[in-house]
Amino acid sequence: MKLGVFTTLLSNLPLEKALEYFKSLGIEMVEIGCGGYPGNAHADPAVLLNDEAAFNDFVALLKKYDMGISALSCHSNPVHPNRAEAAAGDKVIRDTILLAEKLGLDQINTFSGCPGDSENAKYPNWVTCPWPNDFTELLEWQWNEVLIPYWKDLVAFAKAHGVTKIGLELHPGFCVYNTDTLLRLRAAVGPEIGANFDPSHLIWQGMEPVAVIRALGDAIFHVHAKDTRIDKYNTARTGVLDTKPYADEIHRSWIFRSVGYGNDALYWKDIVSNLRLVGYDHVLSIEHEDSLMSQNEGLTKAVEMLKDVIISEKTGEMWWV
Numbered sequence: 073m074k075l076g077v078f079t080t081l082l083s084n085l086p087l088e089k090a091l092e093y094f095k096s097l098g099i100e101m102v103e104i105g106c107g108g109y110p111g112n113a114h115a116d117p118a119v120l121l122n123d124e125a126a127f128n129d130f131v132a133l134l135k136k137y138d139m140g141i142s143a144l145s146c147h148s149n150p151v152h153p154n155r156a157e158a159a160a161g162d163k164v165i166r167d168t169i170l171l172a173e174k175l176g177l178d179q180i181n182t183f184s185g186c187p188g189d190s191e192n193a194k195y196p197n198w199v200t201c202p203w204p205n206d207f208t209e210l211l212e213w214q215w216n217e218v219l220i221p222y223w224k225d226l227v228a229f230a231k232a233h234g235v236t237k238i239g240l241e242l243h244p245g246f247c248v249y250n251t252d253t254l255l256r257l258r259a260a261v262g263p264e265i266g267a268n269f270d271p272s273h274l275i276w277q278g279m280e281p282v283a284v285i286r287a288l289g290d291a292i293f294h295v296h297a298k299d300t301r302i303d304k305y306n307t308a309r310t311g312v313l314d315t316k317p318y319a320d321e322i323h324r325s326w327i328f329r330s331v332g333y334g335n336d337a338l339y340w341k342d343i344v345s346n347l348r349l350v351g352y353d354h355v356l357s358i359e360h361e362d363s364l365m366s367q368n369e370g371l372t373k374a375v376e377m378l379k380d381v382i383i384s385e386k387t388g389e390m391w392w393v
Contacts, residue, residue: 073344073382075375076101076142076357078296081367083113087130090114091137097375101142102134103181103294103357106171107164108148115144117167121174131175142355143239143268143294144168145181149246150226151218152196153188161185165226169235179237180230181268181294184248184257187218198245200313215256219247223261230264239268239293242284250279251287258291270296270359271343275334276312276326285346295347297356297378299334302326318363330362330370332377340381348383356382 079102082090094102104115120127134141146168148161168180186196189210199211230238240248240257248254258265269292271281285292302312307325314325321327331340344356356378362370 073347073353073384074100074140074142074355075378075382076103076355077371078103078105078110078145078357078359079114080105080110080145081358081360081371083111087114088133088136091133091139095137095139097372098379099139099358099375101140101355101357103142103145103355106144106146106168108146108161108182110145110147115171117164117171120171121167127174141175141177142357143179143181144172144175144177145268147181147183147241149183149185149196151185151187151222151247153191153193154195158185162226166229169230169233172235173233176234178235179239179293180235181239181241183243183246184219184240184253185222186246187214196245198247214247215260219257220260223257223265227261227264236264237266237293238264239266241268241270241273241296243270243273244277249273250277251284254288254291263291266291266293268294268296270298272296272298272300272328272334272359272361275300276302278312281343282346285343285350285352289350292347292350292352294354295352295356296359297331297374298359298361299329299331300326301329301334321363327363328361330360330365330377331358331374333362333364333373337377337381340377344381344383 077094077099079090106112106115106117120130146164148164150158150161150165152158165182172180186198188195189197199207202208242249242254248257254267267288274281274284303325310325312325316324358374360370
């Protein structure tokens with residue numbers, strides 16, 4: 073496995089300055105935002121697909137700092153009930169696929185999206201319980217009439233352009249948010265659908281990352297190194313479905329933390345070891361969203377922790393047998 077970072081952390085800096093800084097920390101791969109929620113500060117497909125000089129400069133910068141690209145990320149909601157929002161989300165995913173093809177990459181990361189409750193809805197409607205029966209009926213409409221048809225079409229487009237891995241981040245608020253929903257979409261659409269595995273979103277839902285790793289197996293295409301700390305007192309009072317602002321840390325049931333500040337080194341060693349057990353050998357891409365730490369401190373502490381827990385060498389023969 074290699075140590076990586078999601079470059080949106082330093083969207084305030086030009087790509088070269090960001091790469092220079094990442095390189096100084098020992099980071100080997102970058103995950104780059106190409107639009108949607110992550111923005112496109114470091115890679116705008118509209119430019120890189122149409123301006124050969126800009127594209128060549130982009131490639132040259134990555135080569136200069138010896139950085140591989142772990143994935144292009146374009147998290148959005150391509151099935152948003154607002155048609156303009158959906159069209160924008162779909163376009164950024166397709167443009168990112170075309171940029172991946174141009175770069176010789178076979179992988180992108182995004183969200184599954186979430187429709188509304190009808191063709192006339194204004195906002196997404198995330199269903200979290202089966203009763204009253206309205207919710208079950210709505211859920212089946214969302215999946216069978218919107219989500220599955222959309223992703224079948226999108227996967228066909230991706231395959232035609234050499235992208236065979238679409239890593240969906242399991243994130244509440246979207247139709248794919250846990251093990252079962254990821255596997256449901258993958259079964260309906262094909263093996264091109266997999267996970268951008270982010271433990272932080274699983275932890276606050278009460279899931280065990282290692283159990284999810286073993287259930288998903290080779291459906292894990294990419295991994296985010298991001299932690300979550302559960303506040304047991306606020307959770308005991310409120311539960312984990314917490315809509316307080318992220319900035320209200322002291323009152324929230326959970327907050328995102330840098331790796332090692334939500335769970336200890338052994339916890340992360342178990343995650344890394346189980347990723348190896350299921351055959352994953354790609355990247356641990358740090359996504360720093362710890363509101364208690366600066367950009368620099370949150371990233372450097374995560375790097376220090378992961379350098380200790382990551383497994384990077386091939387195993388070789390069992391010399392003791």
